[in-house]
Amino acid sequence: MTITASLPAAITARDHYAAAPDLPDIHLPVRVRGGVAGFVFRQPTVALGLFILAIMLVLAVFAPWFGTLDPTALAPAKRTRPPSMDFWFGTDAFGRDVYSRVIYGARVSLVVGFAVAFFASAIGLLIGLVSGYVRAFDSTIMRAMDGLMSIPPILLAVALMALTRASVQNVILAITIAEIPRVSRLVRGVVLSLREQPYVDAAIAAGTTTPMIIKRHILPNTLAPLTVQATYICGSAMIVESILSFIGAGTPPMIPSWGNIMADGRALWQVKPYIIFFPAVFLSLTVLAVNLLGDGLRDALDPRMAKRL
Amino acid sequence: MFGFLLRRVLSTIPVMAIVALFVFSLLYIAPGDPAAVIAGDQASPADVERIRESLGLDRPFVVRFGEWGWQLLHGNLGTSMFTGLPVVELIRQRLEPTLSLMAVTLVFAIVAAVPMGVLAAWKVGSWLDRLLMAFCVFGFSIPVFVVGYLLAYVFALELDWLPVQGYTPIAKGLWPWLENLILPAIALGFVYIALIARITRATMLEVLSQDYVRTARAKGLGESTILFLHALKNAAVPIVTVIGIGVALLIGGAVVTESVFAIPGLGRLTIDAIVRRDYPLIQGIVLMFSFVYVLVNLVIDLSYMALDPRIRY
Amino acid sequence: MALLEVENLQTHFRTPSGINRAVDGVSFSVNAGETLAIVGESGCGKSVTAMSILRLIPEPPGKIAGSIRLNGRDLLNASAREMRAIRGNDISMIFQEPMTSLNPVLTIGRQLTETIRQHARLGAKAATDRAMEMLQLVGIPEPGRRLAEYRHQLSGGMRQRIMIAIALACDPKVLIADEPTTALDVTIQAQILDLMRDLKARTGAAVVLITHDLGVVAEVAERVMVMYAGRKVEEAGVGDLFRSARHPYTKGLLGAVPKLGASLAGADTRLVEIPGLVPSLKNRIAGCVFADRCASVTNVCRSVAPALELKAAGHLVACHHARREVAAA
Numbered sequence: 003m004t005i006t007a008s009l010p011a012a013i014t015a016r017d018h019y020a021a022a023p024d025l026p027d028i029h030l031p032v033r034v035r036g037g038v039a040g041f042v043f044r045q046p047t048v049a050l051g052l053f054i055l056a057i058m059l060v061l062a063v064f065a066p067w068f069g070t071l072d073p074t075a076l077a078p079a080k081r082t083r084p085p086s087m088d089f090w091f092g093t094d095a096f097g098r099d100v101y102s103r104v105i106y107g108a109r110v111s112l113v114v115g116f117a118v119a120f121f122a123s124a125i126g127l128l129i130g131l132v133s134g135y136v137r138a139f140d141s142t143i144m145r146a147m148d149g150l151m152s153i154p155p156i157l158l159a160v161a162l163m164a165l166t167r168a169s170v171q172n173v174i175l176a177i178t179i180a181e182i183p184r185v186s187r188l189v190r191g192v193v194l195s196l197r198e199q200p201y202v203d204a205a206i207a208a209g210t211t212t213p214m215i216i217k218r219h220i221l222p223n224t225l226a227p228l229t230v231q232a233t234y235i236c237g238s239a240m241i242v243e244s245i246l247s248f249i250g251a252g253t254p255p256m257i258p259s260w261g262n263i264m265a266d267g268r269a270l271w272q273v274k275p276y277i278i279f280f281p282a283v284f285l286s287l288t289v290l291a292v293n294l295l296g297d298g299l300r301d302a303l304d305p306r307m308a309k310r311l
Numbered sequence: 312m313f314g315f316l317l318r319r320v321l322s323t324i325p326v327m328a329i330v331a332l333f334v335f336s337l338l339y340i341a342p343g344d345p346a347a348v349i350a351g352d353q354a355s356p357a358d359v360e361r362i363r364e365s366l367g368l369d370r371p372f373v374v375r376f377g378e379w380g381w382q383l384l385h386g387n388l389g390t391s392m393f394t395g396l397p398v399v400e401l402i403r404q405r406l407e408p409t410l411s412l413m414a415v416t417l418v419f420a421i422v423a424a425v426p427m428g429v430l431a432a433w434k435v436g437s438w439l440d441r442l443l444m445a446f447c448v449f450g451f452s453i454p455v456f457v458v459g460y461l462l463a464y465v466f467a468l469e470l471d472w473l474p475v476q477g478y479t480p481i482a483k484g485l486w487p488w489l490e491n492l493i494l495p496a497i498a499l500g501f502v503y504i505a506l507i508a509r510i511t512r513a514t515m516l517e518v519l520s521q522d523y524v525r526t527a528r529a530k531g532l533g534e535s536t537i538l539f540l541h542a543l544k545n546a547a548v549p550i551v552t553v554i555g556i557g558v559a560l561l562i563g564g565a566v567v568t569e570s571v572f573a574i575p576g577l578g579r580l581t582i583d584a585i586v587r588r589d590y591p592l593i594q595g596i597v598l599m600f601s602f603v604y605v606l607v608n609l610v611i612d613l614s615y616m617a618l619d620p621r622i623r624y
Numbered sequence: 625m626a627l628l629e630v631e632n633l634q635t636h637f638r639t640p641s642g643i644n645r646a647v648d649g650v651s652f653s654v655n656a657g658e659t660l661a662i663v664g665e666s667g668c669g670k671s672v673t674a675m676s677i678l679r680l681i682p683e684p685p686g687k688i689a690g691s692i693r694l695n696g697r698d699l700l701n702a703s704a705r706e707m708r709a710i711r712g713n714d715i716s717m718i719f720q721e722p723m724t725s726l727n728p729v730l731t732i733g734r735q736l737t738e739t740i741r742q743h744a745r746l747g748a749k750a751a752t753d754r755a756m757e758m759l760q761l762v763g764i765p766e767p768g769r770r771l772a773e774y775r776h777q778l779s780g781g782m783r784q785r786i787m788i789a790i791a792l793a794c795d796p797k798v799l800i801a802d803e804p805t806t807a808l809d810v811t812i813q814a815q816i817l818d819l820m821r822d823l824k825a826r827t828g829a830a831v832v833l834i835t836h837d838l839g840v841v842a843e844v845a846e847r848v849m850v851m852y853a854g855r856k857v858e859e860a861g862v863g864d865l866f867r868s869a870r871h872p873y874t875k876g877l878l879g880a881v882p883k884l885g886a887s888l889a890g891a892d893t894r895l896v897e898i899p900g901l902v903p904s905l906k907n908r909i910a911g912c913v914f915a916d917r918c919a920s921v922t923n924v925c926r927s928v929a930p931a932l933e934l935k936a937a938g939h940l941v942a943c944h945h946a947r948r949e950v951a952a953a
Binding site for chain 2: 047145146149153160166167172238245248251268293297
């Protein structure tokens with residue numbers, strides 16, 4: 003095809019311009035969406051996770067307002083009722099309303115999950131920083147962490163729970179101790195790799211103080227992987243809590259927790275499976291939500307880690 | 312090579328010593344008075360004192376640890392407070408069902424998870440990949456006992472394909488033994504499969520983006536040769552490492568799985584010990600499992616030499 | 625009919641943020657026994673072109689259109705199985721990084737013989753013999769010992785020799801070499817180039833040499849094709865191109881190469897840089913792709929994409945302002 007365009011002064015009128023053949027795109031066009039709809043479209047799993055978690059949080063905080071009865075009230079006359087309009091999730095072997103217990107049980111799981119995630123991250127961060135920074139302590143601390151990591155977490159928690167009075171605080175403590183080594187190893191790894199970075203070397207050479215280097219370089223770089231790790235710890239702590247409660251080494255029986263409700267339904271599971279079913283669904287959904295959030299955070303904050311895991 | 316083997320084997324000794332120290336220290340780390348807790352709320356002060364003495368809490372930590380450690384070196388894990396029998400003997404009686412369950416789960420999980428992860432990485436982004444990854448997220452999110460009850464309800468109670476509960480020793484025949492272990496192994500393997508499949512997929516994705524995989528394709532090799540020889544062999548070390556780390560999950564999960572399926576193994580022993588507050592027994596079980604875990608990871612470490620020709624010490 | 629004919633090749637990648645038009649309408653052909661060099665900056669689409677010929681582009685997210693004919697047979701219509709029979713056999717490829725292009729956990733012998741056994745139905749013994757023969761051909765001493773070794777036990781030059789041995793093991797009709805010497809020392813580079821020239825003369829294969837190194841081009845190529853932003857902007861015989869490049873981009877490329885013997889002082893011998901950056905391939909470019917960086921840009925360049933025109937004998941240029949010395953037939 004030859005066309006004659008309006009010509010710039012420098013070019014004489016005899017010139018003509020040959021246009022290259024116009025090749026169409028071979029893919030359908032890509033539509034880039036923005037705003038909330040765009041987020042839901044690009045990250046449907048993260049959006050779902052946030053949604054479920056928000057519901058669970060609201061249920062836990064405002065449990066008394068969701069048509070619940072006293073979750074610990076015994077009613078021998080109404081034992082093991084199947085789900086009905088009166089008892090949405092049925093009643094357990096003591097006549098307690100399973101629906102109310104499940105709603106209140108959200109409190110224990112969420113508190114344990116968040117508290118363990120927070121404390122394990124904070125303590126692990128501290129240990130990791132010390133280990134990565136103070137060469138003299140490094141090998142001792144890491145040997146200790148290796149040892150601690152060699153004890154299967156659930157068994158470690160079981161042993162600790164066997165020595166303490168059953169309480170939510172002790173459950174948090176037991177699970178936190180089991181989770182610390184993983185966090186401190188992660189933080190130490192980040193510190194050691196950052197110390198090799200030329201810009202950190204330069205900062206040290208320029209006389210920047212250690213606290214300043216930690217604040218400016220180490221912490222910001224630790225934050226992303228630590229947040230992701232904390233999210234996974236939150237999910238796994240909820241599962242460990244339920245397992246401990248289920249085998250009778252966790253939350254005290256008078257406090258309704260999802261693990262406890264299922265432990266109460268254990269003897270009757272073949273005939274009254276709903277007692278276990280409802281708390282199981284709530285627990286699984288909540289942990290699922292946390293894990294989806296963790297995967298989303300991982301992909302968003304640390305693409306390198308996304309490849310690794 | 313032999314030198315490396317020896318050094319690596321010897322290096323587990325300090326780890327085991329630290330594990331022992333930790334497990335022993337729990338008595339001292341635990342907040343509150345362990346003796347009072349173990350004695351229970353109805354116990355008299357004399358009972359509490361008797362328990363304190365039997366746990367050695369009345370004597371200095373170092374002395375007590377020395378004694379305990381010395382006994383440990385001689386294979387003595389102490390005496391059960393409830394039955395009065397040696398802990399080692401109690402563990403030995405319950406070893407077979409638990410080892411059977413863990414071995415079947417291990418084999419089943421690896422056989423299921425590695426191909427899953429390879430396929431997901433091969434067809435990354437496809438519906439198959441998404442399905443497998445969704446399965447993995449569920450695997451991490453559903454507690455082992457929930458999976459156990461679900462499987463038992465569907466396949467044992469409703470469909471009646473497999474026994475609901477119980478255990479048959481392997482001495483009574485391979486099938487009766489296996490039949491009782493299928494559902495528990497699937498339940499216990501659920502999270503383990505998720506873990507292995509996920510690391511397999513991630514490692515394979517990285518390996519498949521490597522230049523040598525492109526070379527293999529450019530040579531005209533078939534996809535299965537590329538995936539299972541060229542790529543998987545390179546991905547083996549991280550996968551095997553995670554298989555080793557995941558054994559901790561198996562151990563923790565076995566305790567619960569045995570309770571769901573009424574398998575008379577170490578898990579049941581643990582739960583009984585919790586109910587009876589039989590601390591020496593719990594301590595012995597924790598220590599035994601931790602040692603098993605350390606040894607498993609030693610074997611894993613040694614397997615690197617066979618998997619990667621670059622590793623020569 | 626040329627041995628390998630590529631016509632209107634388009635390789636596009638669909639990404640979440642838009643379509644990446646890595647190669648957009650490139651045509652060229654290579655005759656048996658000829659060496660065609662494809663040059664351009666990194667990211668200009670030369671490697672993607674090479675990968676597209678063997679259909680090594682992952683689909684999705686990639687997609688290839690146009691036609692790629694080997695002896696008149698369109699490879700884009702070939703089945704996966706037919707492609708496998710072509711790769712490493714009719715068309716083979718050498719890559720930039722000999723280190724990472726060899727599998728670290730398989731022996732050299734395994735990697736050589738599997739290619740041979742894949743395409744020539746040979747037994748294990750015959751394949752090993754052929755592998756030994758190939759290693760000798762590429763000048764590797766003690767081939768028997770090398771077969772049992774792994775890539776980490778070899779030097780860089782030796783690795784690339786092995787890559788060449790693998791590529792030539794099945795006597796390919798076309799050899800595509802993607803930056804084969806970039807990762808090597810200068811002395812090794814020369815050896816590898818000598819080897820390639822030698823082997824080409826012996827086997828009569830067509831060679832497509834992809835490089836950004838104009839020194840390599842001058843040494844081994846007969847024809848040169850210059851790519852920019854996924855398009856072909858100029859093609860000419862190697863002497864013609866170095867003597868009288870016509871596209872402003874090619875001129876820039878030549879100006880950016882230091883010449884031996886040029887004095888460091890003096891403004892006229894200063895290395896010329898091309899100002900600006902390669903445009904994003906995610907937006908469709910109306911007009912000439914080089915317009916934004918071109919010193920002699922005019923309005924028409926921004927609205928009309930220049931066609932490739934024959935501006936001198938055997939000299940194709942896609943520029944509105946390139947002087948025409950012969951009338952196009």
